[in-house]
Amino acid sequence: MNWLTTAGIWGAIGIAIGAFGAHGLPTYLGESGYDAAAVAQRLETFHTGAQYHMYAALGLVGVGVAARSVVSGTLQAAGWLQLGGSLIFSGLLYAIALLSDDFRWLGAIVPIGGLTMIGGWVMIAVTGFARRGESPPPMGEG
Incomplete structure (x- = not known):
C-alpha cells in the first residue's frame, strides 16, 4: 500500500468533510427540523469525527514516511488499523450527526473504531521499539 498517497487522499476527504460540517451541515440540520440544542449536539458529534479523521490522516503520513525506510x-498493520479505525469511528459519527435518531444505536459501534485507531498507534510504537538502536539510512537514501 502506498501510505503517503492514502494519507493525502484521506486528509483531503477530511478537509472537505470538515468544510461541509462547518458550512453546510448547520443549514441541513436546521432545515431538517432539529431544534438549536439538537443542531449543536450533532455539530459537536460531526466535529469530533472530522477531528479524529484528520488525526488518522496524519498518522498515515507518519506510516508513509516510515515505510520509505522500514x-x-x-x-x-499500523496503516490498515489507522485507516480502518477512522473509517469506523469517524464514519459512524458522521452518520449519527446526519441521520435521524433511529440510527443513534450506531454510537455503540463507534468505540470499536477508536480502539482500532489506538491499535494503529501501538503498532507504530512497536515498529519504533523494534528498530531502536538501528542507524538511520544515509541522507538521500530511504
Missing part, C-alpha cells in the same frame, strides 16, 4: 509487517 519494511515491516507491524508498520503495514
Whole structure:
C-alpha cells in the first residue's frame, strides 16, 4: 500500500468533510427540523469525527514516511488499523450527526473504531521499539 498517497487522499476527504460540517451541515440540520440544542449536539458529534479523521490522516503520513525506510509487517498493520479505525469511528459519527435518531444505536459501534485507531498507534510504537538502536539510512537514501 502506498501510505503517503492514502494519507493525502484521506486528509483531503477530511478537509472537505470538515468544510461541509462547518458550512453546510448547520443549514441541513436546521432545515431538517432539529431544534438549536439538537443542531449543536450533532455539530459537536460531526466535529469530533472530522477531528479524529484528520488525526488518522496524519498518522498515515507518519506510516508513509516510515515505510520509505522500514519494511515491516507491524508498520503495514499500523496503516490498515489507522485507516480502518477512522473509517469506523469517524464514519459512524458522521452518520449519527446526519441521520435521524433511529440510527443513534450506531454510537455503540463507534468505540470499536477508536480502539482500532489506538491499535494503529501501538503498532507504530512497536515498529519504533523494534528498530531502536538501528542507524538511520544515509541522507538521500530511504
